[in-house]
Every structure is written in structure tokens, then in C-alpha cells.
Amino acid sequence: MKSRVRPFLKMQAVIGACVLLPFVSPLPGQAQSLFTLRGGPSIHPGVIRSQALGHMAQSTPLDLAVSLPVQNQSALTSLLQQIYDPQSPNYHHYLTTEEFNKTFAPTEAQYGAVIDYLKAHGFTVNATYGNRMVVDVRGPIASVERTFHVHMLVYQHPTEDRTFFGPDAEPALDQAVPILGVTGLDNFEPPHSNAHIAPAVMQSNAGSGPSGQFVAYDFRAAYCPKVTLDGAGQTIALFQFGSYFPSDIATYCTQTGLPPANVTEVLLDGVSGSPASGDNTLEQSLDIEMEHSMAPGANILFYTGSNAADIWNRIASDNIAKQVSSSWSVSPPPSTLNQILQQMAAQGQSVFNASGDSGYSASPFGWDDNAYMTSVGGTNLSTASGGGTWSSEDGWSGSGGYISPNFAIPSWQQGISMTANGGSTTQRNCPDVSMVATNIWATWSNGASGGVLGTSAASPLWAGFMALVNQQAAQHGLGTAGFINPAVYALGKGANYSTYFSDITTGNNGKPAVAGYDLVTGWGSPKGQPLIDSLAGVANYSFAANENQTVSFSAPVDVAYGANSSFFYKYAVSGSFTFNNTTFGGDPIFGVAKAGYSKPFAKSVSEGNSATFYQPIEAAYGASGHYFFNWGVSGPVTFTNAAWGGDPIANVAKSGYYMPYMLCAGENGAVTFSSPTDLAYGANGHYFYRHQFTGTITFNNATFGDPLSGSVKWGFYRPSH
Structure with missing residues (x-):
């Protein structure tokens, strides 16, 4: 199940500064016509249904992230369809950050108008961003109420023994300024981590760590054996709250034989980046350790702050990391997050999100169902020997699975039979893929170590795997794989599905694991080099034949032949074609079984x-x-x-x-x-x-x-x- 992390000190300080005053009369101006925010709801639906205890003190400061809508939304949606359509001339022609800002970001005039509006209502600006989608402000509760025409109240949480703050209604404006949403108006749901301490149980045919738990190179042995890629030249972003102890990471690397991790913190929202003694840093340390285990040559950017919109927007605006992982569940306004994720997809960034640890649920938490993220479920892994190659997997009972109430089924998820798996043919289904989530060893909290479990491990492992994919793409002079769901589902629905994924058909999270796609493990776990080759290594070609097989191409194609990052190519091929050393005039990689791939002309x-x-x-x-x-x-x-x-x-x-x-x-x-x-x-x-x-x-x-x-x-x- 999902664990609740300790509410952040900033949130505690805000509530601690509240004064429980009698309810007040309507705010001045509430009789006038007001403008609703363009992006729909900005507060958690549970806020208004909760019991109010009193009014927040008017002088209490509150930090908010105010978002603006992109320009040309329909054009952006259309462009994304083209970027991820192999038949389109725009396939994988990503935008630079500058190109995105020029075409789709709010204009300088719109950004200035929102900033001026907020300043005129008593806010000070804490931070601005290059993509002009978000502006961070601070203001007293009096300004919050006057600006957004709400009363800021303290409530009793309906299911937990704590209070929280929030408005008594959705925010509204007295001017038609282009504001999409506001993040930070309530703390009904603090961020949830998907990592949990688990007692170590001795297991055979598992990992090489204590009690047979998985550590370091065990993950590569299981999911990408004999792959020499290590993520060098790639950068992985970790979406985080809180910080970590560098000594924990150093200890994990020393004890497991990994090289030192290259981690750089990006501090937002005034956070210090220094954990206090006694802080639980399990999630933060686990994410670093899992990513580093899969891609020990990659750089890590550790983005941490107190406002989810700020963290996501900074990762998109920086556009340094081409693979991103989040193991947190938290709720910024859906419209704000959606357009930030669209920018990431347009820039060729891959985003992975832990699906959660509560098994099948009718209502996903936070952003878990967003259609521009790759949702990562969890498995129980067995290996051929301690620290050996993959042997089998079954679906973990805690693996988060759900049918989205918020997003219609995307085009790439259509065409799948949902009869046996209990999925939906009209709404987005999660997860998309999976990796091991149990029997994992970690080090955290300034010297603690032991067994952990959760999809919090699976998501950074997938981000590490994508660093291998993009490293190989770079070696071939190609762009990144970007948002991989369209490609993953095309492979899953194809005749050679088992070449790329381990299909997990046993296990149950409230829904059954079945052949093909299911709501426990998605399409399953990756099969190393073949999936790397398909996503990047041979220019996103599709598998065509094994070595020495002959196929007939009725339409013109480009073809590639080889394995493990070494390929020969032929262009403009049609008719009967044999994939072997003779046809290609040589052996692209000696002593290794090779395969043929094709990419059709449009x-x-x-x-x-x-x-x-x-x-x-x-x-x-x-x-x-x-x-x-x-x-x-x-x-x-x-x-x-x-x-x-x-x-x-x-x-x-x-x-x-x-x-x-x-x-x-x-x-x-x-x-x-x-x-x-x-x-x-x-x-x-x-x-x-x-x-x-x-x-x-x-x-x-x-x-x-x-x-x-x-x-x-x-x-x-x-x-x-």
C-alpha cells in the first residue's frame, strides 16, 4: 500500500501560523462577474467536502505556483501525434526548448500581464521560468483571498488525524488574465512516496545482496545481460521532495561495486538540500541507487522542491535530462501538468512514473494516469542463480493498476482486447510496463540499510534503461527515443512482442495478469538489447527477420542487420531480401546472433x-x-x-x-x-x-x-x- 510521508515542514509552518477565526462575510467584489480559471479545478475535491474549523490568519504567507495556458494547444496536440507517428515526415523531429517557447509558450505580454496582476494584488514574485508557463509567487492569505475570491480555511481531514488548509471554493478572477491553474492552495494530499521498508527474507535464485536481495548489477544481469552500454553521456532527472545523505549513496556504491554516482541537486522553492538528522530519506536514496544500478555511467539531476508544478516545469524548461523518473504521487492541477508533459514529449524527453503500491484501484492517486507518462508497475523477479540472468517473473500484488477517470483511451492503446484483463476500451489503462518491485536492498537515512519494496524501484530502473537506449541512439547519430508509449504499444501489439518484452502471465493485484497487456504489469519487463535496438539502436526500425531468414517487402523499406549496437544498413530495398552476412557484404559483429530490421517508406x-x-x-x-x-x-x-x-x-x-x-x-x-x-x-x-x-x-x-x-x-x- 502507499505510505504517507511526514508532511513537509513548510506545510506544518503554514498551519502552525493559522489563527482559527470566526467565518467571515463574503469577500468584497464577490457580487461582480468573475472569471473561472482556464484549466478547470485547482484544488483537491476532498477539500470542500471536509469540515471547516476556522479561518487562516490574514498575515500568514503562502507560496503558490500560478500557471498560464500554452498557445496553439490544438497545433501542439497535432504536432505530438506527428512526432510519434513513424509514417509522418515529422517523426522524431523534436523541438528545441527555444523552438517550443517561440511557438507554444505563453507570450511575453501574457506572462507580464499575469505577473503585473499578481503584484497589484499584493504578491511578490519568487521565480520565473523560460517557458513562461509558471510564475512562483508569495503573498499573505489576505492577498490570496482578494486575488482568487475565496476564503482560506483550516479543515479537519476526513480520514486522517490531522488538519489541512484550503479554500472554500475554486479560485476565480476579477479580470480575464490568462491563468490556467494555481498549485499550492491546499495541502489536502501531501506527496506520497511509493517506497516501503520490507523485512529481509532469505531467497535463492534471486539477488547477490544480503539475504538474496537484488542490488546494483543484479538488475542489469536480469534485464540487459551482455549489454555493454552504461548510460555514458546521458542525464537522468529525478523528481523529488526532500533530500538525501550523500554518504548513503557512497556506501551503497562501495558495498555493491558500483562506481561513484555523479549526482547534482537542483534546489527549488527555497529548499535547503540538506536533510536533517532523523529524516526518512528512503525514497530519495532508493531512486538514486536504482537509476545508478541500471545506468552507472549516466549523470543524475536531483530536482527537489516543495511545489510539484515548479519541479516538473523546471525539468521541462531545462531540457537537460532526456529520461525522467518520479516515484511520488501528488496532485498539481491536471491541466498544468498535462501541458508541461506535452512540452517534454515535444522535446524528446521520456517520463516514467511509479504506478503505486495499492494494487488495483478504481481511482488513481494524483497524476498517476496521465497519458504523457509511462506508468511503471511492479513484479516479483526470479533469476537463474544468485545475481544471475532472468528466469521468471510474476505480477506483484501491490502493483498499481487502474482505469483512468480523467483521460480517454489514447490512440496507441486502442486495438487491444480488454476482455481477459478487465481493462477499458474507452479510458486510459495503467500501467504500461513493469520491472522488479520486491526483494530489493537499499541504503538510506544516514546509515540505515535493508530490504525495501515498491514501484518506487521500478520507475527509476526504467529511466536507467532509457539512458542505455538513448546512449545507443547517440552513438548512431540519432535523436532520443522520447515518449515511448506509442512505440511500446506498437511492439506489444506486433507479431514479435516476445522478442522485446517478458510477458508476465501470473499474479494478481485485484485484476489478473494475463497473456499480453494487463492491469498488473502492462506489457511486462524489458528484454535488454532487442528492445534497446528497437527503441533506438537501429533508428527505430521494426524487427523483420532473424539471421539468414528471407522476407519479401511489397513496399520500399530501409533495412538494418546486426546486434548490440553494431549494424550494417541498406537503403531503398524492395522485393525478396535475405538478412545475412553475404547480402550486407560482411559481418557487423562477429560471433553474435544477428537480426534484421526494416523501416518502411511512407x-x-x-x-x-x-x-x-x-x-x-x-x-x-x-x-x-x-x-x-x-x-x-x-x-x-x-x-x-x-x-x-x-x-x-x-x-x-x-x-x-x-x-x-x-x-x-x-x-x-x-x-x-x-x-x-x-x-x-x-x-x-x-x-x-x-x-x-x-x-x-x-x-x-x-x-x-x-x-x-x-x-x-x-x-x-x-x-x-
Whole structure:
């Protein structure tokens, strides 16, 4: 079950400063027309249903995070669909933070208007952010009430032996300023950790730690055996409340043989970053230890504060970490969190969230069901020997599972039979994936150590796994895997599901674990290198065949052949094709079983039609394994026999296909290509090309000529075949 952590000192101080006054008359101006916040509810629904004890003192200060809505929300949603659609020319073409802010962030004028409004109502500004989505302010209760037209009260919690503060109604404004939501108006639900101390029970065929518990390299042995990637060059962000003792991390590393962890704290909301003697730092230490165990070469950014909106927004605004983990459940306004997570997805950041430890629940806690997070459930793991390879897993009874009351079923989750697993065909289902959550050894609280359990371990393990994925992607000159749910569900629904995931079919959390997707473990746990290759290592290709197998491609594809980060490629392939050393002219990795992968060209238009391409592409025209190819083209392209100078296959209806070039440089940028590569330079459908180029080249008018006068241009590349 989920444990309640000790309420934070800041929250205690606020309540301690409250004076229980008689209820007061309506606030001045409440008879006038008021504007509701644009993002819906900002307070926990349990607040108004609770028994009020009295009024907060008017001079008590309160820290709030006020959020603004993004611009062009429909365009942002559409772009995200394209970024994660393998058939789209925008597939994995992520935005930089600057590009996101320019197109989707609230304007400078809107940000200034909100800041001016808050200052005029008695608030001082504590912090601002580059994406202009959140502004942190502090003000006395009198200002809170006057600004948001509420009474701030002290309540008796309906189920716990404590009081909390909150407003008597949803906030409203007397001016139409662009405010989406307000975080910090109540503390009905303090942050919940999903980590728990568990008594050590001696187990065989498990870990190499005390009493057979899992530590350090045990997780890599089980989930990514023989993988040499360690996360080097990658950064993982940990969403946190509170802090940790560095000595605990050093002790864990020394005792388990891990290298020292490179952890940097990012302190928000005035937190000190120094835990007090006696503080329970189990969650904070466990998250670091699990991530470091899976990706010992990665850097860790430990983001800690007292306001959830601030922490999430800073991670998105910084855009340093491309894999993020949270093992906390807490409730900022859903609309505020949703747009921050959309920014992360647009920037190619992967976000993992522990699904909780209370088994199946009809109502998820906090943000656990958000559709832009990967929800991570928990398992019981058995290995072939102590600290050995994966042997079996079953679903942990505490693994959080639920059907979202807040989010409709996303497109990538549709098409799954929910009959046996008890899921929904209309609402978002959780979790998405899983890893071990029990029989784990940790060190915390300035010298304590022992067994722990919870999906708090599974989420940072998955973030560590993603650091391996993105390390391999970087080695291949590719972008990050980003929000992985669309790719994960495509693999799960595919014919080769068992290549990538261990399907966990036993166990029960109130719902049964079944074959395929379920509400206990999602699609299951990762199978090391094959999943790494699919998500990143071969440019997000899909599995096509094992070594020496022959397949037939009726439509044009790019293909890759190899394993363990070592691949040979061929481009613009169709018809019958065999994946072996002979076809590819060599062995990409000696002594290892290899496999073939393919990435299809996108279908454009049917024969006789034209399409306009604003980015450079390789085009194909034909049908049934017979195609003509044009290695570099843009602008209007006509798909007819006359335009292509012949008929690739007689008496068969044909179509046009395309594979987009990839962006590699801005104007005047220099790039080195170690193998023959096709290049393009220009913008908006106007490009000059270089064929089979090797070496260093500068993308500018001097090198290529000027394809579009007066326009900012870009460099693109397409590996040649």
C-alpha cells in the first residue's frame, strides 16, 4: 500500500501560523462577474467536502505556483501525434526548448500581464521560468483571498488525524488574465512516496545482496545481460521532495561495486538540500541507487522542491535530462501538468512514473494516469542463480493498476482486447510496463540499510534503461527515443512482442495478469538489447527477420542487420531480401546472433497524382516489390510513368512513397560524414543536393549555392545506398 510521508515542514509552518477565526462575510467584489480559471479545478475535491474549523490568519504567507495556458494547444496536440507517428515526415523531429517557447509558450505580454496582476494584488514574485508557463509567487492569505475570491480555511481531514488548509471554493478572477491553474492552495494530499521498508527474507535464485536481495548489477544481469552500454553521456532527472545523505549513496556504491554516482541537486522553492538528522530519506536514496544500478555511467539531476508544478516545469524548461523518473504521487492541477508533459514529449524527453503500491484501484492517486507518462508497475523477479540472468517473473500484488477517470483511451492503446484483463476500451489503462518491485536492498537515512519494496524501484530502473537506449541512439547519430508509449504499444501489439518484452502471465493485484497487456504489469519487463535496438539502436526500425531468414517487402523499406549496437544498413530495398552476412557484404559483429530490421517508406499518393514536399526526401514509385527510386527530390513530385521515365511494373496500379532526409545542421553549420552520404541544403521545398559525399562539409551558399534567396536555410542528410 502507499505510505504517507511526514508532511513537509513548510506545510506544518503554514498551519502552525493559522489563527482559527470566526467565518467571515463574503469577500468584497464577490457580487461582480468573475472569471473561472482556464484549466478547470485547482484544488483537491476532498477539500470542500471536509469540515471547516476556522479561518487562516490574514498575515500568514503562502507560496503558490500560478500557471498560464500554452498557445496553439490544438497545433501542439497535432504536432505530438506527428512526432510519434513513424509514417509522418515529422517523426522524431523534436523541438528545441527555444523552438517550443517561440511557438507554444505563453507570450511575453501574457506572462507580464499575469505577473503585473499578481503584484497589484499584493504578491511578490519568487521565480520565473523560460517557458513562461509558471510564475512562483508569495503573498499573505489576505492577498490570496482578494486575488482568487475565496476564503482560506483550516479543515479537519476526513480520514486522517490531522488538519489541512484550503479554500472554500475554486479560485476565480476579477479580470480575464490568462491563468490556467494555481498549485499550492491546499495541502489536502501531501506527496506520497511509493517506497516501503520490507523485512529481509532469505531467497535463492534471486539477488547477490544480503539475504538474496537484488542490488546494483543484479538488475542489469536480469534485464540487459551482455549489454555493454552504461548510460555514458546521458542525464537522468529525478523528481523529488526532500533530500538525501550523500554518504548513503557512497556506501551503497562501495558495498555493491558500483562506481561513484555523479549526482547534482537542483534546489527549488527555497529548499535547503540538506536533510536533517532523523529524516526518512528512503525514497530519495532508493531512486538514486536504482537509476545508478541500471545506468552507472549516466549523470543524475536531483530536482527537489516543495511545489510539484515548479519541479516538473523546471525539468521541462531545462531540457537537460532526456529520461525522467518520479516515484511520488501528488496532485498539481491536471491541466498544468498535462501541458508541461506535452512540452517534454515535444522535446524528446521520456517520463516514467511509479504506478503505486495499492494494487488495483478504481481511482488513481494524483497524476498517476496521465497519458504523457509511462506508468511503471511492479513484479516479483526470479533469476537463474544468485545475481544471475532472468528466469521468471510474476505480477506483484501491490502493483498499481487502474482505469483512468480523467483521460480517454489514447490512440496507441486502442486495438487491444480488454476482455481477459478487465481493462477499458474507452479510458486510459495503467500501467504500461513493469520491472522488479520486491526483494530489493537499499541504503538510506544516514546509515540505515535493508530490504525495501515498491514501484518506487521500478520507475527509476526504467529511466536507467532509457539512458542505455538513448546512449545507443547517440552513438548512431540519432535523436532520443522520447515518449515511448506509442512505440511500446506498437511492439506489444506486433507479431514479435516476445522478442522485446517478458510477458508476465501470473499474479494478481485485484485484476489478473494475463497473456499480453494487463492491469498488473502492462506489457511486462524489458528484454535488454532487442528492445534497446528497437527503441533506438537501429533508428527505430521494426524487427523483420532473424539471421539468414528471407522476407519479401511489397513496399520500399530501409533495412538494418546486426546486434548490440553494431549494424550494417541498406537503403531503398524492395522485393525478396535475405538478412545475412553475404547480402550486407560482411559481418557487423562477429560471433553474435544477428537480426534484421526494416523501416518502411511512407505512402504518399496513388498513381497519376502529385504531392508537394517541403523537406528533402528520397522518393519511390511502383508496386509489389518493383520500384523506381529518386535519391533526392523536393517541392512538387508527380507519380506517373511519364514523370519517372518508365513503368516499374506493367499493368499494376502503382503508388508514390517517400523517406524524409534528416536535419543535421543550421545554415553555416559544419558536419563530418565518415561514409558516402546524400546531402541537401535549403528550405521550404527548395534544395540543392550533393550525392555520395564523404568528409567534412559546411552547409552554406558558398558550398552549395543559394537555393532560396532571402530565407534561412538548413542542412539535411540521407545515408546513400
